[in-house]
Amino acid sequence: MRTEIRVNGVDHAVDVDTRTSLLDFLREQLDLKGSKKGCDHGQCGACTVLVNGVRINACLSLAVMHDGDEVTTIEGLASGEALHPLQQAFLTEDAFQCGYCTPGQICSAVGLMAEIAAGHPSDATADLNAKVILTDAEIRERMSGNICRCSAYPQILAAVRRAAGAAA
Amino acid sequence: MSTVRDWAVPNPITENRSGLIGKPVDRYEGRLKVTGTAPYAFEVETPSTPLYGHIVSATIARGRITAIDLSQAASAPGVVLAWSHLDVPVQAQRGAKLNPRSQRGSNPALGSDRVEHYGQSIAFILADTPENARSAEARIRISYEASDADLDFGSFIDSAGPVPGEEDARIGDFEAGYSASEVTVDATWFSPLQNHAQMEPCATTAWWEGDKVVVHTSIQMVKGGQHALAETLGIPSDRVRLLTRYIGGGFGGKGQSYDDLTLAALAARESGRPVRVAYTRRQMFQATVHRPAVQMRVRLGADGTGRLNAMALEAVTHCARNSTFVEHAAEFARNLYAAPHRLTGHRLVRLDIPHAGAMRAPGEAPGMLSLECAMDELADRLGMDPIALRIRNEPEVDPDNAKPFSIRQLVRCMQEGAQQFGWDRRNPTPGAVRDGRWYVGMGMATAIRGNFLLPAKAGLRLTGDGLATLTQGMTDIGTGTYTILAQITGETLGLPLDQVRVELGDSDMPPAPGSGGQFGAATAGSAAFETGMVMRRRLAELATSDPRSPLYGEDPVLMDFANGNIVLGNRSESLAALASRAGPEGVYVEGSISPAADARDWSQHTYGAQFAEVGVDSVTGEVRLRRMFGVFAAGRILNAKLAKSQITGGMIWGVGAALTESNAVDPRYGSFLNQDLGGYLAPVHADIVNLDAVLLDEADDKANPMGIKGVGELGICGSGAAIANAVYNACGVRLRDYPLTPDKVLAALEAKGL
Amino acid sequence: MKPFAFERARNVDHALSLAAAAPGARFLAGGTNLLDLMKLEIEQPDTLIDVGRLPLADISETAGGGLRIGALATNTLVASDPRVRSRYPVLARAILSGSCVQLRNKASMGGNLMQRTRCAYFMDPAMPCNKRLPGSGCSAMGGLSQAIALFGASEFCVAVSASDMSVALAVLDAEVETVRADGSVRRRPVETLHRLPGDAPQVDTDLAPDELILAVELPPPPSGGQVWRKVRARASYVGALASIAVAGDRVALGAVAARPWRARATEAALAGGASPREAAEAELVSASGADGRKSLVRRLATDAIQESRKGGRS
Known part of the structure; x- marks a missing residue:
C-alpha cells in the first residue's frame, strides 16, 4: 500500500505490505537497523522511536498507519559527528552493556524530556495538580517501558539526569 | 608450564x-x-538481498510427528522453501564428531519425527520477506502422536537420582555433628525455573562463499559454534567462518548454538542466497536453555556462640532427559564457612522439557538464596548480628580442601559494607520499623564466586x-x-x-x-x-x-x-x-x-557483601526495594566504570530472582506459563531504587599475570538472599519459596495474623 | 500475520460504511492490542479500517458539568488533561499506572476499552481457550495462572479484564457513546459495555461489528475522595494482580472479572453504615476462587475506602 513517510528528515514514498510493522519497515526496507526487535510485542521497548516527536513502540504499529508522519530513529539524533546530549550522556555514564536496548532507551529518554516539558504527569507524580519536576522517581517510572536485561538502570538514571541537567 | x-x-x-x-x-x-x-547478527550487511527464515515450533511435550503437510505453506506467496524432518537436507547425527577435537558435536535441526519438548523446532519456512515467512506457518498441517511426558519437577523431587559421576562431599560426620549442636536450623528453599531473557533474540545471518559458509550469529563461544555447525553439516571446521561481533546479551543462554544457526546455513546453501533467521521471543523461552528449578535443604548446627559445628546443603534440580547439565547449587557452600562436619551434594530429575543450562552464576545464583538465608535464621535464633555470625565462622584456610586462600577479603567487604550502608541503624526486631503502610527492613548476605583462567x-x-x-x-x-x-x-x-x-x-x-x-x-x-x-x-x-x-x-x-x-x-x-x-x-x-601448573594450590574466589533495605506493603504484600549496596573484592580492576556496571547489573539480577522472576511448566502441556516479557518479569527501571556498589582495592597474584579476576557473576551472588533477609527483618515473615511475590507474602502475613 | 486489506477512513461515515461492507473487518486505532494479537494470529481480521486520524480526540466540557472524551484521545492526552487531573484524579492515576509511556502515547480511549484479556492461555494459540476458539475448552481452569476471575466467571471462561482505565471509568459512572452504520447512536454505562463470559466468552462487548466508539462521557465527579490503587508484581509496566477505584461512596474492582467490577454490595453496605472492612467483605460473599485472591481484595478494598475517607489522593 502506498505510504509516504519522512524518516530522519528524508522523505520516502513506498509501497509496503500492509502487514509490515513500522519496525520491520525501518529495519528491513530502509536499512535503519538501530531500532531493535527485542520482543516484537510491545513488552520491552527496544524498538522505541519518535513519531511526530512522540515516543512509541515501532513493533506495535504498521508502516501503513504512518502515512504523512515524521519518524525519528536513533540514527537521526546525532548532528553529523556531534552526538545528541543523551547519546553522549549514555556513553559517559556507561548506561548500557550489550547495547541492544540502548537505541530504544535513548529515543525513550528524548521523548521523556519532551513530556516533562509539556507537563505530562506519571505514576510517580506525587501531586497531579502541581508542576511536574524531573525527580529520580519520575525518571525511573517514565523509563520503565524500556527493559535493560544487563540492568544498567542506575547508569541510565545518571545519564538522563546528566542530559536533563545540561538542558536545564 | x-x-x-x-x-x-x-x-x-x-x-x-x-x-x-x-x-x-x-x-x-x-x-x-x-x-x-x-551491527548485531541479524543486521549485518549481506553480499546480496537476503531471504528470511521462520522456525515452526512443536505444540506437544513429547511424542512424534505422524504427518506433516507443508505443501500449502510451500506454495504460499513469497515462500522459497519449506522443510520438516522429511525434507530437511542431510545433517550428521546428533552428537557426531567428524573431528574428535571438535568442542561440540553435531546439533541437527528438524533431525527426526521425535518431539522431545514443547517448542522444539519441527519445520522451517524460507521466504522473501519476514511477513511471508511467518504467515505461511498457518498453512502447515501437523498430526502428532503424543506420549507420556515427565513434566512436573515437584512430583519427582522425592525420586530424584544421583548425578552420574558425582558423589556427595562429606567431611567429618555431619549427622553426628548436627545432632550434637546446641542451636540448629533445618529448612528447605525453592528457587524456580528462570529464563535469561536476553534482549536480543538468537539470530543468524548466513551465506556461502564457494564451499565455505559465513555465519554471523549471536553466540558467546566462537569455537563452540563453529565446531557445532561444521559437525552438523559434516564439513571441516575451516569451511565454517563464524562471526559474532556484537551480542545483545548472553548470560550463559548463548553459550551454545541453536537451530537458527543450522537452518540459516542450510537454507543459504539450498537457496544460494543470504538468509536471516531469528528466534521469536516466544521461542527464546521455549527453545533455548533456562536455569532449572532447585530445591535446597539446608541444615546448620552451631554452638551457643555461633560457631558452626555442622553444615549441609542438599540440592535437587532437573535437566532434560538426554542431558547431563547440573545446576551445582550446593558447591559454593564448600568454600564459604568453617564447620568441621559438612555435607553437600546434588540430586537430579530428568524431565521432558527444554534443556536446562548455564545462566549467570550457575550454582551460586540459586544456591546462595538458601544458605545465606539459613545463616540469617541461625543468627536470629542465636540473637547474634548476622555479620558477627559470619565473622565467627570465617575460615583460616579453604574449609573444603585446606588450601590457603590466594586472597580473601570477605570480612572487609562485610565491615566496609556495614559502615557505608548504615547497618548499625538496623533494628534486629522484625516488624519494628514502619513507614506509613510499609514495613521497612534491612538484610545482608555474603557473595562468593569462583575465579577461573582458561587457555x-x-x-x-x-x-x-x-x-x-x-x-x-x-x-x-x-x-x-x-x-x-x-x-x-x-x-x-x-x-x-x-x-x-x-x-x-x-x-x-x-x-x-x-x-x-x-x-x-x-x-x-x-x-x-x-x-x-x-x-x-x-x-x-x-x-x-x-x-x-x-x-x-x-x-x-x-x-x-x-x-x-x-x-x-x-x-x-x-x-x-x-x-x-x-x-x-x-x-x-x-x-x-x-593456567599455571600450581594455580590450583590456592583457593581462588571473588567475594562480596550485599546489603538491602526493602519495604513490604502491609496491606497487599508487595515488596519494593528501597536501597541496596554491595562491597566486592575481585582482584585488580581493569576499568572502574565498566566493572561497576557488571557488578550492579548482577545485583539487579538478584533483585529479580528474589522478587519477580520465575517460570513454571504447565504439567498438562509441557509449555511454560510465561512465554513473553509481559509474563516473565525481569526487573524494570522503577524496581531499582538507590542501588550502588564499590570494589575494594585488590590484586590476586595467584590468579593470572595481571592479578585480575572476574566480576560478571559475583554481583548476583547473595543479592537475592539479602533481599529475602530484609523482608524478614521488615515484617517477620520467612519465605523460602522464591520469588517473594505479593500472593506469597500476603499469605504469610495473614498466617501471622498481620 | 494473515494478509488483510487496509483502509484509511476519511471520516466517521466512511469508516462505518467500510465496516458495513466488509464483515470480518476491525477498526484500528492505536493498534497496541489488536496488532499484538494479530501477530499471534489470535485476531485474524480480513480488513483493518484505520480510524486513527478521525477527528475524535477532543476532550470537552459537557453541559451537565462533566467531560466528554473523544474515543481517539490517547491515554497520555487524557491523563495529562488538567481537567481530568483535577476533577477525575482516579482516572488519571488508573491510566498512568497502566502499561508504559510508549504504549499510552499510542493507545486510545476506545482501544483501551476494547482491549482483550491477557490470560496466559488466551495468549498462547496452542492452548484450548473458549474465548479464542469457542468450544475448545478453558485451560486457565486447573492451570498455573493466578489471574482468575473472582466475580462473574462461567464454566467456560475465568479470564479477567486487562484494562486499568475502565475500572476508573466504571467508578465514575462513565458512559460510552457509539454509532453504527445505520446512523443509530447508543449510550450505555461503561460497566455494561463489557459482557460477562456466560456461554459465549468469545464475545467481549455488546458492540455490533459495524459499531464504532465515539466518546466516553464522564458525569460531574461525585463528592468525596478519589483513590486508585493497583497491586502488581513489579513496580511498573505490568498488569494488575488486583486494582481498585474509589470515588466518594462508589467502589470498582479491577482484574477480578471479565469487566470492570462495580462492587455494588460494598457500596450498599457502606450506605448502610458498615465499616470499610465489613463493606469489603460484603462483596466477597459472591466471590469464587482462591482464598489468597479474596484476602488481597478484602485488604485492598478496606484500605482504599479508608484512604478515600481521608480525602483520597490528587
Missing part, C-alpha cells in the same frame, strides 16, 4: 605507568551502540601508522571485553588508547574460550597481555638489531615502552617507524596464556 611465581614479577600491567589499568574509560564500542550502528590466544599487529590491532576469537556480550583488551594492550605497549584497535568475534582469529563463568576478562585479557609482551620482545629485537634504529646494538631486555615509543635512556624510536621498516604488513605476533 608456568608457575604462579612467574606472575608475581612486576610487569607493565601491575606497574601501570601510563595509568590505563583501572581507568574508567568509556566503552570502546560505545559510540556504535549509542548511535545504533553496531587462550591472541594476535597483535603493529602497523606503520602506529596503530596496534589486537585480534582474538573472543566475544563481548556487553561485559566490556573490547574496552579492557584495548586498555591492556595500550598499557603493555605504552600506547595511548586512540592508537589501539580491538577486533573480536571471528573464528579466523586466534581462539579464546569466549564469555562465560566470569572467566572472560582474566582469560582473554591475560592472553592479550602475554601477546603484548611477545610484541615488546619482538620490537626490542627489531630495534636493537637494525642499524637504522637509534637503539641499534643495545641489549633488547633493557628496552622500555612509553608514549608510542621504544625507549632506552634518552634515546627512543617511535613504534610506527619500527613497524614501517618491518614491511607493509607491519609486525604481527601471537601469544597465549595457560
Whole structure:
C-alpha cells in the first residue's frame, strides 16, 4: 500500500505490505537497523522511536498507519559527528552493556524530556495538580517501558539526569 | 608450564605507568551502540538481498510427528522453501564428531519425527520477506502422536537420582555433628525455573562463499559454534567462518548454538542466497536453555556462640532427559564457612522439557538464596548480628580442601559494607520499623564466586601508522571485553588508547574460550597481555638489531615502552617507524596464556557483601526495594566504570530472582506459563531504587599475570538472599519459596495474623 | 500475520460504511492490542479500517458539568488533561499506572476499552481457550495462572479484564457513546459495555461489528475522595494482580472479572453504615476462587475506602 513517510528528515514514498510493522519497515526496507526487535510485542521497548516527536513502540504499529508522519530513529539524533546530549550522556555514564536496548532507551529518554516539558504527569507524580519536576522517581517510572536485561538502570538514571541537567 | 611465581614479577600491567589499568574509560564500542550502528547478527550487511527464515515450533511435550503437510505453506506467496524432518537436507547425527577435537558435536535441526519438548523446532519456512515467512506457518498441517511426558519437577523431587559421576562431599560426620549442636536450623528453599531473557533474540545471518559458509550469529563461544555447525553439516571446521561481533546479551543462554544457526546455513546453501533467521521471543523461552528449578535443604548446627559445628546443603534440580547439565547449587557452600562436619551434594530429575543450562552464576545464583538465608535464621535464633555470625565462622584456610586462600577479603567487604550502608541503624526486631503502610527492613548476605583462567590466544599487529590491532576469537556480550583488551594492550605497549584497535568475534582469529563463568576478562585479557609482551620482545629485537634504529646494538631486555615509543635512556624510536621498516604488513605476533601448573594450590574466589533495605506493603504484600549496596573484592580492576556496571547489573539480577522472576511448566502441556516479557518479569527501571556498589582495592597474584579476576557473576551472588533477609527483618515473615511475590507474602502475613 | 486489506477512513461515515461492507473487518486505532494479537494470529481480521486520524480526540466540557472524551484521545492526552487531573484524579492515576509511556502515547480511549484479556492461555494459540476458539475448552481452569476471575466467571471462561482505565471509568459512572452504520447512536454505562463470559466468552462487548466508539462521557465527579490503587508484581509496566477505584461512596474492582467490577454490595453496605472492612467483605460473599485472591481484595478494598475517607489522593 502506498505510504509516504519522512524518516530522519528524508522523505520516502513506498509501497509496503500492509502487514509490515513500522519496525520491520525501518529495519528491513530502509536499512535503519538501530531500532531493535527485542520482543516484537510491545513488552520491552527496544524498538522505541519518535513519531511526530512522540515516543512509541515501532513493533506495535504498521508502516501503513504512518502515512504523512515524521519518524525519528536513533540514527537521526546525532548532528553529523556531534552526538545528541543523551547519546553522549549514555556513553559517559556507561548506561548500557550489550547495547541492544540502548537505541530504544535513548529515543525513550528524548521523548521523556519532551513530556516533562509539556507537563505530562506519571505514576510517580506525587501531586497531579502541581508542576511536574524531573525527580529520580519520575525518571525511573517514565523509563520503565524500556527493559535493560544487563540492568544498567542506575547508569541510565545518571545519564538522563546528566542530559536533563545540561538542558536545564 | 608456568608457575604462579612467574606472575608475581612486576610487569607493565601491575606497574601501570601510563595509568590505563583501572581507568574508567568509556566503552570502546560505545559510540556504535549509542548511535545504533553496531551491527548485531541479524543486521549485518549481506553480499546480496537476503531471504528470511521462520522456525515452526512443536505444540506437544513429547511424542512424534505422524504427518506433516507443508505443501500449502510451500506454495504460499513469497515462500522459497519449506522443510520438516522429511525434507530437511542431510545433517550428521546428533552428537557426531567428524573431528574428535571438535568442542561440540553435531546439533541437527528438524533431525527426526521425535518431539522431545514443547517448542522444539519441527519445520522451517524460507521466504522473501519476514511477513511471508511467518504467515505461511498457518498453512502447515501437523498430526502428532503424543506420549507420556515427565513434566512436573515437584512430583519427582522425592525420586530424584544421583548425578552420574558425582558423589556427595562429606567431611567429618555431619549427622553426628548436627545432632550434637546446641542451636540448629533445618529448612528447605525453592528457587524456580528462570529464563535469561536476553534482549536480543538468537539470530543468524548466513551465506556461502564457494564451499565455505559465513555465519554471523549471536553466540558467546566462537569455537563452540563453529565446531557445532561444521559437525552438523559434516564439513571441516575451516569451511565454517563464524562471526559474532556484537551480542545483545548472553548470560550463559548463548553459550551454545541453536537451530537458527543450522537452518540459516542450510537454507543459504539450498537457496544460494543470504538468509536471516531469528528466534521469536516466544521461542527464546521455549527453545533455548533456562536455569532449572532447585530445591535446597539446608541444615546448620552451631554452638551457643555461633560457631558452626555442622553444615549441609542438599540440592535437587532437573535437566532434560538426554542431558547431563547440573545446576551445582550446593558447591559454593564448600568454600564459604568453617564447620568441621559438612555435607553437600546434588540430586537430579530428568524431565521432558527444554534443556536446562548455564545462566549467570550457575550454582551460586540459586544456591546462595538458601544458605545465606539459613545463616540469617541461625543468627536470629542465636540473637547474634548476622555479620558477627559470619565473622565467627570465617575460615583460616579453604574449609573444603585446606588450601590457603590466594586472597580473601570477605570480612572487609562485610565491615566496609556495614559502615557505608548504615547497618548499625538496623533494628534486629522484625516488624519494628514502619513507614506509613510499609514495613521497612534491612538484610545482608555474603557473595562468593569462583575465579577461573582458561587457555587462550591472541594476535597483535603493529602497523606503520602506529596503530596496534589486537585480534582474538573472543566475544563481548556487553561485559566490556573490547574496552579492557584495548586498555591492556595500550598499557603493555605504552600506547595511548586512540592508537589501539580491538577486533573480536571471528573464528579466523586466534581462539579464546569466549564469555562465560566470569572467566572472560582474566582469560582473554591475560592472553592479550602475554601477546603484548611477545610484541615488546619482538620490537626490542627489531630495534636493537637494525642499524637504522637509534637503539641499534643495545641489549633488547633493557628496552622500555612509553608514549608510542621504544625507549632506552634518552634515546627512543617511535613504534610506527619500527613497524614501517618491518614491511607493509607491519609486525604481527601471537601469544597465549595457560593456567599455571600450581594455580590450583590456592583457593581462588571473588567475594562480596550485599546489603538491602526493602519495604513490604502491609496491606497487599508487595515488596519494593528501597536501597541496596554491595562491597566486592575481585582482584585488580581493569576499568572502574565498566566493572561497576557488571557488578550492579548482577545485583539487579538478584533483585529479580528474589522478587519477580520465575517460570513454571504447565504439567498438562509441557509449555511454560510465561512465554513473553509481559509474563516473565525481569526487573524494570522503577524496581531499582538507590542501588550502588564499590570494589575494594585488590590484586590476586595467584590468579593470572595481571592479578585480575572476574566480576560478571559475583554481583548476583547473595543479592537475592539479602533481599529475602530484609523482608524478614521488615515484617517477620520467612519465605523460602522464591520469588517473594505479593500472593506469597500476603499469605504469610495473614498466617501471622498481620 | 494473515494478509488483510487496509483502509484509511476519511471520516466517521466512511469508516462505518467500510465496516458495513466488509464483515470480518476491525477498526484500528492505536493498534497496541489488536496488532499484538494479530501477530499471534489470535485476531485474524480480513480488513483493518484505520480510524486513527478521525477527528475524535477532543476532550470537552459537557453541559451537565462533566467531560466528554473523544474515543481517539490517547491515554497520555487524557491523563495529562488538567481537567481530568483535577476533577477525575482516579482516572488519571488508573491510566498512568497502566502499561508504559510508549504504549499510552499510542493507545486510545476506545482501544483501551476494547482491549482483550491477557490470560496466559488466551495468549498462547496452542492452548484450548473458549474465548479464542469457542468450544475448545478453558485451560486457565486447573492451570498455573493466578489471574482468575473472582466475580462473574462461567464454566467456560475465568479470564479477567486487562484494562486499568475502565475500572476508573466504571467508578465514575462513565458512559460510552457509539454509532453504527445505520446512523443509530447508543449510550450505555461503561460497566455494561463489557459482557460477562456466560456461554459465549468469545464475545467481549455488546458492540455490533459495524459499531464504532465515539466518546466516553464522564458525569460531574461525585463528592468525596478519589483513590486508585493497583497491586502488581513489579513496580511498573505490568498488569494488575488486583486494582481498585474509589470515588466518594462508589467502589470498582479491577482484574477480578471479565469487566470492570462495580462492587455494588460494598457500596450498599457502606450506605448502610458498615465499616470499610465489613463493606469489603460484603462483596466477597459472591466471590469464587482462591482464598489468597479474596484476602488481597478484602485488604485492598478496606484500605482504599479508608484512604478515600481521608480525602483520597490528587
